[in-house]
Amino acid sequence: MFGRRGLSPDPQSPPPARPRLTVLTNDNLxxxxxxVLKPDPQPAPQAPADEKIQDAARVVQPLLLQRIDSExxxxxxxxxxxxxxxxxxxxxxxxxxxxxxxxxxxxxxxLLLNDMLGLGPLEPLLADETITDIMVNGAKQIYVEKGGKLxxxxxxxxxxxxxxxxxxxxxxxxxxxxxxxxxLVDARxxxxxxxNIIIPPLxxxxxxxxxxxxxxxxxxxxxMARQGNISPEMxxxxxxxxxxxxxxxxxxxxxxxxxxxxxALSQMIAADERVVTIEDxxxxxxxxxxxxxxxxxxxxxxxxxxxxxxxxxKNALRMRPDRIILGEIRGGEALDMLQAMNTGHDGSLGTIxxxxxxxxxxxxxxxxxxxxxxxxxxxxxxxxAAAVQMIVQIxxxxxxxxxxxxxxxxxxxxxxxxxxxxxxxxxxxxxxxxGKLKGRFESSGLRPNFxxxxxxxxxxxxxxxxxx
Numbered sequence: 001m002f003g004r005r006g007l008s009p010d011p012q013s014p015p016p017a018r019p020r021l022t023v024l025t026n027d028n029l030x031x032x033x034x035x036v037l038k039p040d041p042q043p044a045p046q047a048p049a050d051e052k053i054q055d056a057a058r059v060v061q062p063l064l065l066q067r068i069d070s071e072x073x074x075x076x077x078x079x080x081x082x083x084x085x086x087x088x089x090x091x092x093x094x095x096x097x098x099x100x101x102x103x104x105x106x107x108x109x110x111l112l113l114n115d116m117l118g119l120g121p122l123e124p125l126l127a128d129e130t131i132t133d134i135m136v137n138g139a140k141q142i143y144v145e146k147g148g149k150l151x152x153x154x155x156x157x158x159x160x161x162x163x164x165x166x167x168x169x170x171x172x173x174x175x176x177x178x179x180x181x182x183x184l185v186d187a188r189x190x191x192x193x194x195x196n197i198i199i200p201p202l203x204x205x206x207x208x209x210x211x212x213x214x215x216x217x218x219x220x221x222x223x224m225a226r227q228g229n230i231s232p233e234m235x236x237x238x239x240x241x242x243x244x245x246x247x248x249x250x251x252x253x254x255x256x257x258x259x260x261x262x263x264a265l266s267q268m269i270a271a272d273e274r275v276v277t278i279e280d281x282x283x284x285x286x287x288x289x290x291x292x293x294x295x296x297x298x299x300x301x302x303x304x305x306x307x308x309x310x311x312x313x314k315n316a317l318r319m320r321p322d323r324i325i326l327g328e329i330r331g332g333e334a335l336d337m338l339q340a341m342n343t344g345h346d347g348s349l350g351t352i353x354x355x356x357x358x359x360x361x362x363x364x365x366x367x368x369x370x371x372x373x374x375x376x377x378x379x380x381x382x383x384x385a386a387a388v389q390m391i392v393q394i395x396x397x398x399x400x401x402x403x404x405x406x407x408x409x410x411x412x413x414x415x416x417x418x419x420x421x422x423x424x425x426x427x428x429x430x431x432x433x434x435g436k437l438k439g440r441f442e443s444s445g446l447r448p449n450f451x452x453x454x455x456x457x458x459x460x461x462x463x464x465x466x467x468x
Contacts, residue, residue: 224264308333360393
């Protein structure tokens with residue numbers, strides 16, 4: 001049994017079955033620990049308790065760390081650590097004469113556990129499956145997105161140092177750092193959630209943490225059709241487009257659902273294809289057995305060793321991929337991606353920030369210019385028209401619902417203009433009493449330009465039936 005910090009176990013005593021954090025001399029502390037974890041039959045009012053528990057944690061935590069053996073604690077699972085901490089916390093609460101009832105002591109133990117093992121006040125927000133985004137604006141303000149709407153959360157950090165400690169814990173898990181020399185960083189949590197962190201002096205009002213949560217629920221095109229994100233006919237056409245190995249660009253604003261749609265489209269990729277994914281922070285959830293995931297790397301402390309997305313795209317071409325999936329096209333890698341699409345890597349996918357399909361083509365053209373290769377505008381547009389076959393536009397509307405607002409084919413060139421035709425569009429019709437937008441997904445009735453390609457895969461009849 002371990003004693004207080006700095007004391008060693010008695011060499012004559014047999015080893016315990018499981019490590020203990022402290023020697024508790026009070027015989028009643030074991031029963032006190034049991035009581036702490038039970039709900040109080042008459043709980044105190046909730047509102048003042050939150051601040052009281054935060055204040056108690058600020059006082060108790062440093063004393064708790066002095067009384068436990070960190071090495072022993074690291075070998076315990078969460079439940080066992082919680083049981084043993086409950087006894088120590090009960091002792092400290094009594095010594096400090098803190099006015100906490102049993103329920104509040106239980107919440108204090110949970111708060112301390114979250115700080116020791118997890119991400120502090122963010123833990124309950126990460127566990128809430130109805131929350132899709134978490135935005136920390138300094139220590140005292142945390143917003144979450146639920147049902148497509150932002151709302152202020154009850155959770156708080158103690159101070160900016162507490163936020164920085166959690167930020168450091170996040171980035172250290174993937175071998176990155178966040179400090180004054182590297183004040184902004186993209187990272188991911190162990191469950192795949194995407195994280196952006198920016199700290200002072202760039203963030204004026206304190207450290208900011210933005211988390212795009214990893215969805216544990218597998219969403220495919222059929223699920224999206226049931227949810228009203230797309231129509232069943234659109235789902236069929238997108239399935240055929242992906243199965244027919246079209247190069248597809250997913251366009252949309254921030255938080256519009258581009259990555260979710262990309263994941264759904266990728267489920268049409270055959271199991272025998274080799275897929276290479278390239279991302280700034282890995283978050284794609286491909287189900288295929290043969291996937292190679294590549295991720296960019298920031299510079300080290302000396303400013304060396306940075307690996308850009310363009311470097312990874314070039315390297316991917318040497319890896320014999322059947323398909324290349326770019327998490328987000330945002331710079332000079334657009335040129336390498338277009339060249340890959342034009343040299344036999346059919347069925348490649350990527351996302352781009354744009355509000356309309358035509359704007360997506362313009363942005364793609366501008367990004368080719370960022371590569372440093374000086375090409376005439378017509379040559380760039382010819383490459384785009386030959387490489388990209390479909391643009392899927394997705395938007396987050398003001399009722400919080402993500403909807404695919406356009407499915408547009410790239411048909412070819414007329415002069416120096418890229419020509420397109422819209423296969424489906426979303427027509428807004430009004431607002432219901434509950435605030436939800438009303439509208440319908442409408443087919444243009446045009447024969448898809450890729451019909452002959454779908455025929456090669458035996459899917460042309462199904463495609464024409466879906467178009468109507």
